[in-house]
Amino acid sequence: MFITDLRKQFYNLITGKRILLLVHFDVDGICASKILQSLFRTDHILYTVVPIQTRTDLINAFQQHAEQVKHIVLINCGGCIDLVDLLQPSDDLVFFVADNHRPLDICNIYNAEQIRIMTKLGDEEEVPAFDDVFREDESEEESDEEGGKRPRFDEEALEKRRERRHWEQQRHKIIFDYTQFSYYGSSTATLMFDLAWKLSKDSNELLWWAIVGETEQLISEQTEPDKYLLVTATLQNHVSRLNHKAQDEQPLDCLRITFEKELQLALYRHWSLVESMRHSLYSATTLRLWTLKGEKRLHELLAEMGLPLAQCKQKYCGMDVSLRNELQSLLESKAEKYGLNNILFASFSISQGFRSKFSALDYVYATSALLENTDKEKTATDAFLDVTDSLTISKLTVLEKGIENSKQQLEAIYRQVQTFLDMNQVISAGPFLYATVIEGTPDARFFAAPHCLSLLARFTLKAHVAVSRSKKSRSLPLIITTPDVRSSESNICLVCGIPPTSEESPRNFFGKAFEQAADKTGSKAELEFFDTNIIRLSVDDRSKFFDALISLLS
Amino acid sequence: MLGEKALELIKELDRSKDGQLPTFNEDSIRMVLEEMTTLFEQNQRDVNATVAGDVRFFSGVHLRHAALERNKRCLLAYLYNRLERIKAMRWEFGSILPAEIRANICEPEVQWFSRYNKNLAAYMRSLGEGTGLDLTQDTKPPKNLYVEVRCLKDYGEFEIEEGDIVVLQKNTTHYLPMSHCQHLIRQGILEHVE
Amino acid sequence: MNQHSLHYPSYFPSYFSINDILATNERVPCKFEKAAYGVGYLDPSSGSKDLEAGTKLELPCWLARALYSRRRIVSCQLPKTFKERYREILKAEASLVDLHMFSPHFYEFGQHLLPLAGPEAPILGTLLVETLRERLRSIMDTSLNSLEDEASSHTTKLDELERSLFRTGRKTFHDHRLWLSRRAHIVTTSPMVEQHNKRKFSEIS
Numbered sequence: 041m042f043i044t045d046l047r048k049q050f051y052n053l054i055t056g057k058r059i060l061l062l063v064h065f066d067v068d069g070i071c072a073s074k075i076l077q078s079l080f081r082t083d084h085i086l087y088t089v090v091p092i093q094t095r096t097d098l099i100n101a102f103q104q105h106a107e108q109v110k111h112i113v114l115i116n117c118g119g120c121i122d123l124v125d126l127l128q129p130s131d132d133l134v135f136f137v138a139d140n141h142r143p144l145d146i147c148n149i150y151n152a153e154q155i156r157i158m159t160k161l162g163d164e165e166e167v168p169a170f171d172d173v174f175r176e177d178e179s180e181e182e183s184d185e186e187g188g189k190r191p192r193f194d195e196e197a198l199e200k201r202r203e204r205r206h207w208e209q210q211r212h213k214i215i216f217d218y219t220q221f222s223y224y225g226s227s228t229a230t231l232m233f234d235l236a237w238k239l240s241k242d243s244n245e246l247l248w249w250a251i252v253g254e255t256e257q258l259i260s261e262q263t264e265p266d267k268y269l270l271v272t273a274t275l276q277n278h279v280s281r282l283n284h285k286a287q288d289e290q291p292l293d294c295l296r297i298t299f300e301k302e303l304q305l306a307l308y309r310h311w312s313l314v315e316s317m318r319h320s321l322y323s324a325t326t327l328r329l330w331t332l333k334g335e336k337r338l339h340e341l342l343a344e345m346g347l348p349l350a351q352c353k354q355k356y357c358g359m360d361v362s363l364r365n366e367l368q369s370l371l372e373s374k375a376e377k378y379g380l381n382n383i384l385f386a387s388f389s390i391s392q393g394f395r396s397k398f399s400a401l402d403y404v405y406a407t408s409a410l411l412e413n414t415d416k417e418k419t420a421t422d423a424f425l426d427v428t429d430s431l432t433i434s435k436l437t438v439l440e441k442g443i444e445n446s447k448q449q450l451e452a453i454y455r456q457v458q459t460f461l462d463m464n465q466v467i468s469a470g471p472f473l474y475a476t477v478i479e480g481t482p483d484a485r486f487f488a489a490p491h492c493l494s495l496l497a498r499f500t501l502k503a504h505v506a507v508s509r510s511k512k513s514r515s516l517p518l519i520i521t522t523p524d525v526r527s528s529e530s531n532i533c534l535v536c537g538i539p540p541t542s543e544e545s546p547r548n549f550f551g552k553a554f555e556q557a558a559d560k561t562g563s564k565a566e567l568e569f570f571d572t573n574i575i576r577l578s579v580d581d582r583s584k585f586f587d588a589l590i591s592l593l594s
Numbered sequence: 595m596l597g598e599k600a601l602e603l604i605k606e607l608d609r610s611k612d613g614q615l616p617t618f619n620e621d622s623i624r625m626v627l628e629e630m631t632t633l634f635e636q637n638q639r640d641v642n643a644t645v646a647g648d649v650r651f652f653s654g655v656h657l658r659h660a661a662l663e664r665n666k667r668c669l670l671a672y673l674y675n676r677l678e679r680i681k682a683m684r685w686e687f688g689s690i691l692p693a694e695i696r697a698n699i700c701e702p703e704v705q706w707f708s709r710y711n712k713n714l715a716a717y718m719r720s721l722g723e724g725t726g727l728d729l730t731q732d733t734k735p736p737k738n739l740y741v742e743v744r745c746l747k748d749y750g751e752f753e754i755e756e757g758d759i760v761v762l763q764k765n766t767t768h769y770l771p772m773s774h775c776q777h778l779i780r781q782g783i784l785e786h787v788e
Numbered sequence: 789m790n791q792h793s794l795h796y797p798s799y800f801p802s803y804f805s806i807n808d809i810l811a812t813n814e815r816v817p818c819k820f821e822k823a824a825y826g827v828g829y830l831d832p833s834s835g836s837k838d839l840e841a842g843t844k845l846e847l848p849c850w851l852a853r854a855l856y857s858r859r860r861i862v863s864c865q866l867p868k869t870f871k872e873r874y875r876e877i878l879k880a881e882a883s884l885v886d887l888h889m890f891s892p893h894f895y896e897f898g899q900h901l902l903p904l905a906g907p908e909a910p911i912l913g914t915l916l917v918e919t920l921r922e923r924l925r926s927i928m929d930t931s932l933n934s935l936e937d938e939a940s941s942h943t944t945k946l947d948e949l950e951r952s953l954f955r956t957g958r959k960t961f962h963d964h965r966l967w968l969s970r971r972a973h974i975v976t977t978s979p980m981v982e983q984h985n986k987r988k989f990s991e992i993s
Contacts, residue, residue, distance in 0.1 A: 058758065077742070081769060084740050088760060089767035105766075108759050421765035425744065428767070429787075434969075595830070595848065604809050613983035636826065653824035653861045654838075660854030671804040686980040694988065737973040772975075782977040782985055 041152045044161045046235040059087040060109040069116035071229035071253035091424040094568035122147040168214045222551040224262035229253025244295045255400040293393035302387035313352040319450040325502040330458045345370040406442030412489035452483040466504045471593035477522035487522040497538045514542045536574045557588040596661035600626045600668030618700035633658045743784040811893035815846040818862040864904040882922035886945040894947040931957030
């Protein structure tokens with residue numbers, strides 16, 4: 041069942057109860073959970089937060105913690121799985137689901153008793169009608185068929201059966217159409233911020249988390265730019281409402297959020313300009329920086345902007361103040377000539393007292409890198425807590441560590457993309473392109489994580505399209521595989537599929553395709569992730585799995 | 595030099611840090627006691643001679659007596675400071691000491707500890723007009739009745755008021771009543787986050 | 789040293805004070821004015837059964853004081869770090885001196901020497917007070933302003949009393965900072981437990 045009035049249909053119901061919060065491993069989810077936690081704290085609602093990465097985690101966490109709890113909140117997980125079927129909960133248990141994964145499972149949608157799916161008003165999805173997918177007489181009919189031994193030949197029954205067969209075919213088609221593509225709904229963090237606002241419990245810190253959640257969706261291409269702009273407008277309203285006081289009216293160390301144009305460059309405030317341009321997906325693929333020619337174009341661009349190379353190669357904070365102040369407008373004026381039209385986008389930044397400024401983009405890069413830390417000493421859940429900490433405004437050191445991690449990650453991605461292109465390792469399989477990170481690559485430890493892998497995939501695809509001579513490559517999706525060096529088992533790889541660059545919306549058919557290919561070939565595959573376009577697969581089954589995919593998609 | 599062994603005991607105690615307690619050094623204590631017996635016997639002999647009229651021995655007697663006093667002081671300080679440490683541990687570790695520490699304390703100390711425990715418990719029960727007051731709680735003025743805590747270790751089931759059970763599993767986050775989880779924070783099982 | 793012993797600082801002489809026991813163990817040069825029979829083993833160089841009058845020996849402070857008081861069995865000299873030459877050094881620039889090298893319990897020991905110092909006692913007393921006064925400012929300064937990892941390099945030159953002042957300063961500073969950042973109410977793992985766990989951990993690994 042969908043609920044849109046979160047205050048009445050969710051918050052008021054759970055006040056005074058104990059809550060189990062199951063939070064998916066993604067920045068948006070953690071932001072949402074942090075907002076929710078701070079709401080709960082103001083009302084003394086006891087809760088337990090358990091990080092969830094895979095389906096198995098979900099089942100385990102449910103079995104371990106659900107015994108005493110009657111209200112479970114799922115954040116960015118579980119919406120696309122039939123929860124009642126998977127977890128077999130007792131009848132008095134209620135799930136509140138805030139999941140940005142789509143499509144939502146039909147059984148969840150039509151379960152009015154135990155499943156409450158939280159969505160924004162006006163965000164309703166096109167869901168198959170109830171009558172098209174469920175039939176009241178289903179069970180009756182079946183038992184009839186099994187029980188009735190003598191065959192019925194009368195007209196009525198035949199008609200009924202024909203009609204039923206037709207309905208079933210129809211149902212199959214409808215469900216297939218519905219589940220064919222996986223995509224993302226709006227950010228859960230903004231949904232939770234909305235609730236906080238309606239409860240009059242919003243603050244700058246909560247707003248910042250909502251902004252980070254939303255920005256993460258933009259960066260990982262889970263939301264279309266148009267939709268992002270709409271949400272940004274709403275967020276901007278909140279920003280001006282909460283930051284309307286003039287600077288000198290407030291204490292110096294208060295938190296300020298500003299809405300402003302921002303360069304689409306990764307971490308440039310904490311790096312050097314040249315490094316940042318090289319490692320940012322947008323500027324690197326547009327200028328083709330991995331080629332000699334691209335390098336020249338970059339230097340040309342900097343020269344035209346009047347930026348001395350020495351200044352661009354040193355740390356940004358060491359650049360002349362005058363250059364820093366003009367950087368945006370300089371880049372903007374030259375953008376068209378170099379095809380960098382979208383280098384500026386609407387974003388937010390945060391500052392507190394005399395600390396340096398951080399943009400929402402910085403936060404997203406740093407937190408995502410923390411979440412997929414390559415430090416062997418840290419478990420996944422340690423990383424989850426690091427992200428939770430880094431989002432707390434007062435814990436700056438964790439964030440700074442994240443920024444350093446992110447630089448390493450981006451450098452590894454860049455190196456890998458260069459290798460792919462230099463060695464011509466992006467290969468067309470007909471209906472899709474594929475690339476494989478070779479076993480034993482030292483950087484593989486970075487890629488054996490969902491977020492980083494899909495970033496690598498997107499980088500690779502855009503870079504490939506940018507250099508490829510064939511027009512067709514624009515309309516081809518990409519599959520990338522990498523050895524899963526983080527897993528304890530050997531001989532396992534991660535497979536990630538992303539839609540073609542020509543596709544405007546982030547709709548992705550690989551989830552369904554992977555499922556079918558795995559079914560068909562009986563491959564040893566684990567469809568464990570909530571982002572269904574990423575799976576774990578046994579290396580031995582890879583070739584037959586790919587063959588099946590090719591025949592399925594061509 | 596006289597009193598050397600006794601000093602070693604004191605140095606041993608001085609070297610060990612907070613949260614540690616060296617093994618009860620029975621050997622050294624016995625050796626100190628032997629030294630004291632020897633000193634005492636010699637003094638006894640010389641004092642008898644002095645009483646008999648031979649005043650030559652007086653300086654020696656005086657010296658040995660000082661050494662006896664010194665040894666006594668070291669031994670008592672050794673015992674006393676150990677007890678003080680065990681007492682402090684009651685407030686830090688709670689009524690059950692970690693096995694590594696229990697292994698290092700001697701039988702009379704064990705008895706002393708359990709009596710101290712009993713006394714403390716009885717006193718705390720008698721406070722607050724019959725309701726009792728846990729003095730080990732709220733050593734810092736609490737700001738909130740509830741706190742957000744993070745679990746640092748797998749601990750298992752933990753009961754918070756009236757049979758409500760929370761499963762404390764590593765790296766899970768909980769919001770719980772301060773009064774219940776405070777001692778787990780002190781024990782390093784939970785971490786107070788804000 | 790532990791937090792605990794702060795409550796029993798040895799400059800308030802307590803019978804059970806570990807610091808006081810250690811301070812009174814420092815050596816003092818003595819001369820036996822009267823012969824002491826049967827304790828010749830105190831002077832291993834002589835090999836005789838008794839200590840003759842006039843024997844020079846370095847005795848621990850506790851023993852020197854016992855023998856000096858009332859009967860003056862021995863006469864005492866100041867140890868060399870409290871003598872004229874070293875006093876001059878301290879007078880010149882007390883704050884630069886490695887006092888821990890002078891004596892790990894400089895002030896403490898100094899006080900115990902006062903009754904033995906005879907005519908030099910007033911000079912010694914002034915010296916102790918002046919030295920601390922000279923050095924206190926920089927001790928306070930570093931304890932309130934240095935970084936956590938620098939702290940140990942500052943304390944090597946301090947005597948035990950100064951070290952405990954330094955630690956108290958740091959702790960106060962730390963508490964004050966917590967209070968300013970409104971985090972004073974946060975309950976933490978008890979330091980004793982933490983130490984204990986750390987040790988356990990290092991033993992395992």
